[in-house]
Amino acid sequence: xxxxxxxxxxxxCLILLVTLYLILDNRHNTVLEESDLIDxxxxxxxxxxxxxxxxxxxxxLIVSILIGIVFAVLLQEWVxxxxxxxxxxxxIIAILAGIPSVFYGLLCVYYFLLKSGRVSYLTQSxxxxxxxxxxxxxSTQNAVKSVDVSIREAVYALGxxxxxxxxxxxxPHAYSGIMSGVYTAxxxxxxxxxLILVTFTWTIHSRASFSIPKNASVFLIAALLCxxxxxxxxxQSVNTDxxx
Amino acid sequence: MDATNYSIETENLSLWYGDFQALIDVxxxxxxxxxxxxxxxxxCGKTTLLRCFNRVNERYGxxxxxxxxxxxxxxxxxxxxxxxxxxxTVGMVFQRPNPLPISVYDNILFGLRIHSPFRSLSRADSDxxxxxxxxxxxxxxxxxxxxxxxxxxxxxxxxxxxxIARLLPLKPQIILMxxxxxxxxxxxxxxxxxxxxVLSGSYTFLIVTHNMAQARRVSTExxxxxxxxxxxxxxxxxLFDEPEHPKTADYVQxxxx
Numbered sequence: 001x002x003x004x005x006x007x008x009x010x011x012x013c014l015i016l017l018v019t020l021y022l023i024l025d026n027r028h029n030t031v032l033e034e035s036d037l038i039d040x041x042x043x044x045x046x047x048x049x050x051x052x053x054x055x056x057x058x059x060x061l062i063v064s065i066l067i068g069i070v071f072a073v074l075l076q077e078w079v080x081x082x083x084x085x086x087x088x089x090x091x092i093i094a095i096l097a098g099i100p101s102v103f104y105g106l107l108c109v110y111y112f113l114l115k116s117g118r119v120s121y122l123t124q125s126x127x128x129x130x131x132x133x134x135x136x137x138x139s140t141q142n143a144v145k146s147v148d149v150s151i152r153e154a155v156y157a158l159g160x161x162x163x164x165x166x167x168x169x170x171x172p173h174a175y176s177g178i179m180s181g182v183y184t185a186x187x188x189x190x191x192x193x194x195l196i197l198v199t200f201t202w203t204i205h206s207r208a209s210f211s212i213p214k215n216a217s218v219f220l221i222a223a224l225l226c227x228x229x230x231x232x233x234x235x236q237s238v239n240t241d242x243x244x
Numbered sequence: 245m246d247a248t249n250y251s252i253e254t255e256n257l258s259l260w261y262g263d264f265q266a267l268i269d270v271x272x273x274x275x276x277x278x279x280x281x282x283x284x285x286x287x288c289g290k291t292t293l294l295r296c297f298n299r300v301n302e303r304y305g306x307x308x309x310x311x312x313x314x315x316x317x318x319x320x321x322x323x324x325x326x327x328x329x330x331x332x333t334v335g336m337v338f339q340r341p342n343p344l345p346i347s348v349y350d351n352i353l354f355g356l357r358i359h360s361p362f363r364s365l366s367r368a369d370s371d372x373x374x375x376x377x378x379x380x381x382x383x384x385x386x387x388x389x390x391x392x393x394x395x396x397x398x399x400x401x402x403x404x405x406x407x408i409a410r411l412l413p414l415k416p417q418i419i420l421m422x423x424x425x426x427x428x429x430x431x432x433x434x435x436x437x438x439x440x441x442v443l444s445g446s447y448t449f450l451i452v453t454h455n456m457a458q459a460r461r462v463s464t465e466x467x468x469x470x471x472x473x474x475x476x477x478x479x480x481x482x483l484f485d486e487p488e489h490p491k492t493a494d495y496v497q498x499x500x501x
Contacts, residue, residue: 168358
């Protein structure tokens, strides 16, 4: 943990700088014209497109949350906490989960929509995965970690296989923690979808150029910083002790 | 070699946690159907030795074992030994009562349900097993109306007895106890000791205890360990009254530390 602290700081700074650059860089500002985007139902008919979006994105949402949960259980139960694979995945997920959801939305819009002029299925899917997977992962990991060690030991001492211990004892008792993570993840993705719909509808109707004003970016960066710190500190404070 | 009289025999058992040697050439024979206690100062390897017998130590990784452990005449490190069967035969009770946070009824059936094929236990069988297990630990009268309550809401003494009852449906032959009474009050301690006394005919008990009076009260044989080595193993009365080894004498007469 001592070694990883400087790395965490460096990476955090790096991410902040990149974000700062993206947000303040106004070269790519494009004035959105209704005619440019007329074929996008998302902008012309929000209600219809909502149905459409949910139909196309729901499978991705479910799969990405499931992957997060399964990955967390596998990592927590089968990979020793000292191994590099555990540390790296843990760290990357902490960073991903620490980024406020609005940033994913903005990056999606900035990079993929404005630069390529259209929203591809892959882009949307990637955003949904980035939004939900880390949250599902983290809450599952914490829920699994918090299942009482002494009880788990008692179950092992009854001669129960590891996989059985996990399905019959650990998962049922981590259930509420996992479900709370699932709801948070879903709400995160819905929140971003809603936010982007609002922003875009407004941008189109006012024929404004899509850019983030400087004063807003200050708030966004502050939010990012606080959120990342909170996420990383939470990681540091989680007790990963093994019983003697 | 007459293996039937001894439930557990170890031959030059050594164990390392990483570089630290926790057990040094321990050779011990635990008699069948009796209560044997393990005493010694903290960190002397009592619990480690106890945990070797159902191989829960291995869960922590970084553990190296050398030597032989024969349980009921079979070396438990043989490749054909099923870890699950071993743990069924050698039950374990922990320091802090740790019933599962489910109902009393489900606690007792937990092990059995996992070990038997899906839905093979009938309702009537289950009821009978629960009643038998609770009766043998003297909890049936107290708990027969509370079978559906959460086990973690019981009194500590009842919880610890329930932890013993939970082992019984799996028909263990040896029960390992790691300071089973240290979380209990005097009345609870006495109750658990009585229970062990009654059950000792049908099961072999091995108990780690810090309480010398308890070792004296409950056990037939007593083992004194010091810094990973087995110092003395004799009948309890003899070990306490005329210890052969000066280190044992220091400990049992409270001159140690």
